[in-house]
Amino acid sequence: MISQIIKCDGCKNSGELRIGQSYSEKKVVWYKSFRCASCGQAYEVDGDDTPEELRNLLLDEEGVHSVVLMDKKKRTFSIKVLRNTLGLSMEEVKDMLAKKDEVLFEGTSTEAKFIENCLAKNGIESIIQSNSR
Numbered sequence: 037m038i039s040q041i042i043k044c045d046g047c048k049n050s051g052e053l054r055i056g057q058s059y060s061e062k063k064v065v066w067y068k069s070f071r072c073a074s075c076g077q078a079y080e081v082d083g084d085d086t087p088e089e090l091r092n093l094l095l096d097e098e099g100v101h102s103v104v105l106m107d108k109k110k111r112t113f114s115i116k117v118l119r120n121t122l123g124l125s126m127e128e129v130k131d132m133l134a135k136k137d138e139v140l141f142e143g144t145s146t147e148a149k150f151i152e153n154c155l156a157k158n159g160i161e162s163i164i165q166s167n168s169r
């Protein structure tokens with residue numbers, strides 16, 4: 037989650053803007069929420085597909101998180117699991133196949149946790165490694 041102090045549209049005082057992602061059983065969602073302590077103005081936006089610019093902000097702030105398979109022989113099975121669970125497109129599957137052997141996925145911390153969680157439910161062990169961008 038990123039927290040930024042920005043000027044409130046309503047009263048011109050400073051308020052807190054929070055940007056982040058969270059995940060449920062089936063997907064990663066994003067949100068952007070603002071709250072002004074001075075005048076109480078607040079708004080929240082959220083959605084399914086994280087906008088590229090917002091995702092880049094998160095990657096810059098939190099670093100790139102990689103999901104690394106403990107058993108790289110399970111790679112094909114892992115991709116199959118993710119494809120079935122998440123309904124990945126062929127494009128996304130190709131991206132996954134193109135990564136280094138043990139690295140299954142690279143993305144934000146929330147996306148990585150989500151993938152790790154999906155794999156764990158199917159008995160596939162993985163760990164998350166983070167690198168600053």
Ligand SMILES: [Zn+2]
Nearest residue numbers: 044047072075
């Ligand atoms: Zn305000």
